[in-house]
Every structure is written in C-alpha cells, then in structure tokens.
Amino acid sequence: MTINSLGFLLFYTALVIIYFLPFMKRFQWMLLLIASVSFYYLAGSNNFIYIIAATIATYIGANLLEKKTQKQTEYLAENKANMTRPEIKTYKESIKKEKHNILVWSIVVILGILIVVKYGRFIAGNLDRILPMANLSDLTFFRLAAPLGISYYTLMSIGYLMDVSKGKCQCEKNILKTGLFLLYFPQITQGPIGRFTDMAGNLFGQHEFSYERFSYGCQRILWGFFKKMVIADRMKPMVDAIFDNYQNYSGFSIFLGCMYFAIQLYADFSGYTDIVSGFSGILGIELMENFRRPFFSTSLAEYWRRWHISLSTWFRDYLFYPLSLSSPAVKLGRVGKKILSPRVAKLVPSLYAMFIVWFATGLWHDASWRYILWGVCNGVIMISSMCLEPQFNWIKGKLHIANDNKIWRVFQMVRTFLIISMLKVFPMAVSTKGSFALIGKIFADFHIEFTKAACFPELGNNDFVAIIIGLVIFFYVSVRQEQGPMHERINKHSFPVRWVMYLALLLMLVTFGVFGTEMTGGFEYAQY
Amino acid sequence: MEELMKILKELRPEVDFEKEDKLIDNGVLDSFDLVALVGEINEVFGVEVEFEDMEPENFNSAKSMYAMIERLENEV
Numbered sequence: 394m395t396i397n398s399l400g401f402l403l404f405y406t407a408l409v410i411i412y413f414l415p416f417m418k419r420f421q422w423m424l425l426l427i428a429s430v431s432f433y434y435l436a437g438s439n440n441f442i443y444i445i446a447a448t449i450a451t452y453i454g455a456n457l458l459e460k461k462t463q464k465q466t467e468y469l470a471e472n473k474a475n476m477t478r479p480e481i482k483t484y485k486e487s488i489k490k491e492k493h494n495i496l497v498w499s500i501v502v503i504l505g506i507l508i509v510v511k512y513g514r515f516i517a518g519n520l521d522r523i524l525p526m527a528n529l530s531d532l533t534f535f536r537l538a539a540p541l542g543i544s545y546y547t548l549m550s551i552g553y554l555m556d557v558s559k560g561k562c563q564c565e566k567n568i569l570k571t572g573l574f575l576l577y578f579p580q581i582t583q584g585p586i587g588r589f590t591d592m593a594g595n596l597f598g599q600h601e602f603s604y605e606r607f608s609y610g611c612q613r614i615l616w617g618f619f620k621k622m623v624i625a626d627r628m629k630p631m632v633d634a635i636f637d638n639y640q641n642y643s644g645f646s647i648f649l650g651c652m653y654f655a656i657q658l659y660a661d662f663s664g665y666t667d668i669v670s671g672f673s674g675i676l677g678i679e680l681m682e683n684f685r686r687p688f689f690s691t692s693l694a695e696y697w698r699r700w701h702i703s704l705s706t707w708f709r710d711y712l713f714y715p716l717s718l719s720s721p722a723v724k725l726g727r728v729g730k731k732i733l734s735p736r737v738a739k740l741v742p743s744l745y746a747m748f749i750v751w752f753a754t755g756l757w758h759d760a761s762w763r764y765i766l767w768g769v770c771n772g773v774i775m776i777s778s779m780c781l782e783p784q785f786n787w788i789k790g791k792l793h794i795a796n797d798n799k800i801w802r803v804f805q806m807v808r809t810f811l812i813i814s815m816l817k818v819f820p821m822a823v824s825t826k827g828s829f830a831l832i833g834k835i836f837a838d839f840h841i842e843f844t845k846a847a848c849f850p851e852l853g854n855n856d857f858v859a860i861i862i863g864l865v866i867f868f869y870v871s872v873r874q875e876q877g878p879m880h881e882r883i884n885k886h887s888f889p890v891r892w893v894m895y896l897a898l899l900l901m902l903v904t905f906g907v908f909g910t911e912m913t914g915g916f917e918y919a920q921y
Numbered sequence: 922m923e924e925l926m927k928i929l930k931e932l933r934p935e936v937d938f939e940k941e942d943k944l945i946d947n948g949v950l951d952s953f954d955l956v957a958l959v960g961e962i963n964e965v966f967g968v969e970v971e972f973e974d975m976e977p978e979n980f981n982s983a984k985s986m987y988a989m990i991e992r993l994e995n996e997v
Binding site: 482485559560561694698709710713714715717718723726739740742743746779 | 948951952953955956957959960961963970971972973975976996
C-alpha cells in the first residue's frame with residue numbers, strides 16, 4: 394500500500410473518523426501508533442525487528458543521557474557552594490564524557506543496524522574485490538534486505554539522541570511514544586525527517602477536528618496529487634525510455650532526459666511531501682517543510698537550502714557543525730592560516746566538514762559508488778564556488794553586473810538548473826560505469842536535433858499536452874508561492890471562487906492524471 | 922562587545938549587527954559564516970564554543986552572542 398493508493402484513502406478515512414470521536418481524544422496517540430504499525434505492515438514491511446531494535450536503543454540511550462544531566466543538576470545544586478571553580482569544571486567534564494560514551498554507543502547500535510542491512514552488500518562487495526578469497530558477499534549477514542524507511546528513522550533517532558544529549562529537549566519516558574515518533578506513518582516511507590523537538594507536542598497531544606486544518610490539508614493533498622499524477626507520472630515513461638536505452642539516443646537527448654528527470658523527481662518528491670503533510674495536518678500534526686521552490690535557486694548551495702530541507706538541515710545540524718568544530722577541523726584551520734590567504738584559511742574547517750558531509754549525503758541515498766560520486770561532485774562544486782568567490786565577483790565587476798540585475802538572476806537560475814540536471818547522470822544510471830557512459834555520450838555525441846523522437850521520445854500527444862498544462866500551472870503557483878503563502882491568498886477569496894478553483898484543479902487531475910489499479914505507482918524517493 | 926562587533930563587521934561588512942536580531946532565523950548568517958565566526962570567537966576570547974552551543978538563539982544577534990561568550994568565560 395502506498396499513500397497514493399485507493400487502499401490508503403480508505404485506511405486514512407477510517408482513521409480520521411475514529412481519531413476525532415469525542416471519547417478518543419486521550420487515546421489519539423495510541424491510535425496513531427496502531428495506524429503506523431498497520432501502515433508499515435500493509436506497505437510491505439513484515440519485518441519489525443529492526444525498527445523495534447532502533448526504538449529500544451533510542452529509548453534506553455535517551456533516558457540514560459537524561460539521567461546523567463539530572464545527576465549533574467542535582468549534584469551541583471547540592472554541592473556547588475562548597476566547590477571551587479576548577480572542581481566544578483572537572484565534575485562537568487566527567488559527566489560530559491559519560492554522556493558522550495552513552496551517545497556514541499547508542500549511535501553505534503542504531504547506525505550499525507543501518508550499515509549492516511543497507512550497506513552490508515556494498516561493503517562485502519568492495520572487500521571481495523580486495524580479498525577475493527574471502528567471499529564475504531555469499532554470507533547471509535551481508536545479504537539482508539533493508540527494511541522500509543530505515544534511512545529516515547535512523548537519522549530521526551540520532552538527531553533526537555543528540556538533542557537530548559545537548560539538553561535541547563527532554564527524553565520521552567514512554568517507549569511506545571518513542572516508537573510512534575520513529576514509525577509515524579505519513580513520514581516513514583520517505584520523510585520529512587522530523588525533529589522530536591518540533592513534533593512531540595503535536596504527536597502526543599490531543600486534537601479537536603478543525604475545519605481550517607481540514608481545508609488546508611485537502612488543498613495540499615489535491616496539489617500534491619496534481620504534481621505527482623499530472624506531471625511526474627506523465628513524464629516518467631519518457632525519462633525511462635531515454636535512460637533504459639541510452640545507447641540509442643544522442644547526448645542531446647540524454648541531457649534533455651537529465652533535465653526531465655530533475656523536474657519529474659521534484660514533482661514526485663514534493664508532491665509526496667504535500668500529500669503526507671496534508672494528511673498529517675488534518676490530524677493536527679504539522680510536518681517539517683521539505684521544499685521551498687528549489688528551481689528558483691541562484692546557486693547549488695541555495696538549491697540545497699531549498700531541496701529536501703529536512704535532510705540538508707539534518708546533515709548541517711548533526712554532522713556539519715560537530716565536524717567543523719572538531720579538533721581535526723580546528724587543527725586544519727591553524728595549518729591553513731600559515732599557508733593560505735586569511736579568507737580561505739577561515740573556510741578550511743567548513744571545507745573539511747563539507748567534504749565529509751557530501752560524501753555521507755551520497756552514501757545515505759544509496760550504497761553505491763555512483764551516489765558517493767554524486768555527493769562528492771555536489772560538494773566539490775560548492776567548495777570551488779566558495780573558494781573562487783572573489784574571482785567571480787571581480788569578473789562580475791568588470792562586466793558591470795549588479796547583483797539585483799534580473800537578467801543576471803535568471804541566468805544564475807538557469808545555470809543552477811543545468812548543473813543539477815547534469816548531476817542526474819549519477820542516479821539515472823544503473824551502475825558507476827553507466828554514469829560515465831552517460832557523461833561520455835553527452836559530451837562526445839552531442840548534436841542538437843529538434844525532432845519529436847529526439848526531444849520527447851515515447852511521449853504521446855495527450856501526455857505532451859497534459860505535461861505542458863501541468864508545468865505552466867506548477868510554474869505559476871511556484872511564482873506566487875515565492876511571494877507569500879498560497880493558502881492564505883486562496884482563503885481571501887469568497888467561498889464560490891475557492892470552490893471553483895478546487896474543482897478546476899480536481900477536474901484537471903481527473904482529466905490529465907495517470908490512473909492505474911493502484912491509482913499510480915510508487916514514489917521515487919521511497920527507494921532510499 | 923567592541924571586539925565582537927569588530928569580528929562581525931569583518932565577517933559581513935554589509936550587515937547592521939547593531940539592529941539585526943534574527944541573524945539565523947532570517948538566514949543573514951549561513952552555516953559557513955557561523956563556523957568562521959566561532960573560530961574567531963574562540964581565538965579572540967579564549968573560550969571554546971562547542972557543538973552544544975550551536976543553537977540559533979545563541980547567534981541571532983550580537984547581544985545574544987556576547988551573552989553566550991560571557992557565559993562560556995564564566996565557565997572557564
């Protein structure tokens with residue numbers, strides 16, 4: 394069962410009816426837990442061992458961390474007056490070390506599960522290349538199947554533990570509530586990667602039915618389905634046609650395919666986020682925003698602040714900051730000061746952290762070298778643009794280009810979109826070798842050809858019309874969203890005007906959307 | 922406070938650090954600015970800003986940064 398199946402709509406309708414029954418208020422979180430376990434099972438995952446293990450490790454780790462914090466507070470409240478400043482410092486350091494050990498061991502268990510089930514095959518395969526006699530790939534231990542959502546709930550769990558360790562939030566005393574946080578059905582398959590600090594209040598709180606929330610939720614669901622079914626699902630056959638048989642296409646068609654895939658993936662993933670945010674919002678639980686019109690970005694760094702926000706901010710807060718403030722980064726910064734210009738030397742700790750973060754981001758997406766390369770390429774482009782910023786500014790000055798020049802901004806957006814599209818050669822190939830073959834084709838066999846077969850392969854006339862109409866509406870709405878929240882603008886209209894808009898969108902969805910037995914296929918990002 | 926203002930002005934000359942009180946929430950300072958800023962603060966004030974201190978409320982204004990530095994100085 395996927396969230397865009399008829400089965401899910403029935404499941405969700407039944408849940409909403411029971412959820413808002415007057416006597417259910419106190420039990421809403423329990424109902425959500427039952428619904429989440431059921432959804433996890435119905436979504437095809439009958440192996441609960443990993444998520445149970447992650448929940449137990451998270452629960453124990455968080456509670457032990459909080460106990461240490463409490464111990465410190467109580468001890469200092471009692472003894473601080475009789476202690477010297479160095480004694481207080483030494484005591485705090487010892488507690489900090491204990492907390493650090495608890496945190497590390499909790500993360501080792503939680504991350505260990507992810508490493509074994511998601512990366513076991515990849516690690517064994519690479520070790521076998523170095524030591525062919527070992528034959529590690531044949532061991533069952535390295536052939537386990539990764540359960541649904543493990544990449545997402547692992548990050549949520551680690552983020553929560555780090556927040557408890559920091560004292561940013563209190564730990565959850567009920568293990569079932571910890572389980573609900575990790576398993577909450579709207580975000581288990583492909584995020585957003587929620588934060589405990591943002592979610593706990595709503596997730597475990599009591600909610601009355603709100604027409605306002607219901608109306609906004611339905612708007613988002615409708616808009617999400619529109620993006621998914623009219624744009625993403627209509628474009629998918631064309632993208633698949635190009636990359637399944639790339640040998641038959643020129644570099645020009647392959648590069649167009651990369652651009653199409655960038656748009657398809659955005660419509661698919663942001664459509665999914667809108668749908669689950671709508672479903673969750675109706676229940677009174679806000680999910681983290683995952684997208685902010687990424688194709689309006691003027692640089693790759695800005696793109697990553699607007700695309701898959703819950704992932705990029707997770708890596709920023711829980712990996713980039715600890716790494717850039719770590720002693721290796723500080724030491725590198727000191728070395729940098731001796732040999733580099735002051736400006737670049739200041740960037741050294743960030744660059745060191747950034748390289749590791751992008752390596753990890755690539756690896757998080759998939760256990761393959763092509764995804765690691767994709768991550769590293771993202772990092773290298775951003776690091777280069779940071780280091781070369783003065784040179785770019787000098788050229789801009791010589792060309793008399795002002796920062797607020799509209800043509801310049803459009804150029805920057807197009808340039809960023811082309812870079813993002815080019816990087817799609819990594820996820821679109823089936824292997825690392827395949828990625829290089831695509832790059833080779835794009836550069837060695839590039840000849841512009843304005844025929845339907847070259848520009849829109851395997852695309853029927855109806856698909857073409859649907860995609861164009863869909864993209865025009867998508868672009869218009871995105872421009873308006875840049876100017877302010879769309880739902881506030883819609884709500885200012887009178888009741889009949891609002892309903893004409895909803896019905897028009899629904900009509901377009903029914904007319905142009907792709908319907909199958911399960912309404913549509915799965916979502917692209919669920920594979921990660 | 923003067924030393925902190927000097928560091929901030931050097932980092933981002935175009936920002937009015939006297940008035941701005943949502944430096945992080947409004948995206949005026951990004952993560953790279955923060956890391957460079959922390960490096961400077963550690964060196965000039967002899968404190969150790971750690972991962973635990975990397976919270977928006979500690980960096981949203983020059984005033985909140987100074988309060989954090991004073992707290993860290995008292996802990997040394």
